[in-house]
Amino acid sequence: MNFKHKYVFLFPGLFVLIGILIFPIIFVVRLSLSGWNSYNGLNFIGLENYIRLFTDDPRFWQSFFRLSFLSVTTVVLQYVIGFALAHMVWKDIKFQRFFRVLFLIPMMTTPVIMTVIWRTFFHESLGPVNDILSNFGMTPKWLTDPTLAKITVIIVEVWQWTPFMFLLLLAGLLSLPKEPFLAAAIDGASPVRKFIYVTFPLMAPISIGAIIIRLIEASKIMDTVYVLTSGGPGTSTETSSFYIFIKGLREFQMGYAASMSFTYLIIMIISLTFIAKGLTKLLLKD
């Protein structure tokens, strides 16, 4: 099938997207080569911003490693929990629809609004978590201790986005062919062996897809951090996006922020490509 009409279908969407994006992207690159702040214009300063970024800004790299740590940890937790939950409500369970809907609900709620609730939930003196823990003589500083603040961010992110992982994996489980399971049942395989030799390998391509999708979304962590800790205490929960946001739209060093965001984008694309290839190798051995 080949028509001249095919362009009529493709082009409106493609050109709207390109039209909206092309100037901003060119502009980011141009801006990153200039010293723009609120008073002097788009003056060309060559690679100065990039040199500053690579030689003289440990805070950017720290925020980047923090982001990597946070997103990898949350995605691994989400994958393990999401897979477990999806496997559990896949079949043989009472109130199946109730649990499926319930486990989906967190992803439908606005992250920042739920984070506002979580802030009261983890409040040091008035929140329920510390109220219960205080019975055991503990009052952890969930939001103001550098280590615990990271854990709090992880807890909130896991609560918010495990449902997405759950959804993707459950959709995958429901689409699996029946024959391998029948064969395993005839062979009398135990549930554990069935999982290791049948379910998990069949789910590998779907797992890779789901993990990549979640890593992409997790690498943008920013809303939760902004509301929960504002990057604090100090810079202990500051992620790349948040640092760029502070430099660009709080301190209005737009040129420098543009060079950081361009670098950040390139690193994201390269590392996600490597992770995708690595996972494919790891999970799809044949």
Place this chain on the structure above:
Amino acid sequence: MGKLYKFLKYSFITIWTVFVVAPFLWALTTSFKDFNSVNGGATYIPWVDFEPKLEGWKVLIKSPANGGVDIIEPYFNSLFVTCTASLISIVLGTLSAYALSRFTFKAGFVKNNDITFFFISQRIMPPIVLSIPFFLFLGAIDLLDSLIGLIVVYIVLLMPIAVWIMVDFFNKVPREIDETALIDGCNPYQAFFKVVLPNSIPGLIVAGMFCIIFGWIDFFFAFILTFTEVQLLPVKIVALNSSITPWWSLSASALVSVAPLIVVAFIVERYLSKGNLSGAIK
């Protein structure tokens, strides 16, 4: 084995259920509290631990002059922006997805898969990268702090999702359907609108639900690109949080804000069970 597995399974599900429900329950009880029952430490059970008050819910309908929180206008703004942007994204995305699923494109080394990847890869773009140029551009054409400016930006966020889901969906709709229609004398547009589209309603609903979710929950762009003229719901609630709004009205407004999308969970589950989501991620 069977019994142990069952025990572990139900305990895990119970723990997770408690974890999922906990913030909602906490917000719900908090919304009925007053100063004394919040500031004296955590309280849980109404009438036993504290005397329930309706103050938190009353401020939702009061005018701001009388100490209300004024979330009604942001509510409709959010609804309008999300629905308009989703609709535009679905219409444009579905047309493009149909073209990518049915026809072959070739321009130099660029083929169908590359175009599809171009669409979907826009999700990789960190919002912060686009936020600075969007901020300056919308400022230059006087669309900063306006609903139209936000809709334009949200189209970039949502169209990749629409294309992603619809390409997979159209790939599962048998080609014979449109081929038969063409042999019967339809032109390609009639074949698409009269034959393919009616067969794709589940896909359209799923894509629509995802667009609405990701539009409704966005905070970042609304936060950076609007100030005072236009406020979206998430921005409004966060602003409440940083001002001195008491917990009870904060909780009530948060609950009201997240409530509508819970319906979406039911719809998504329905289509999940029917197997309409399965193709979407392969």
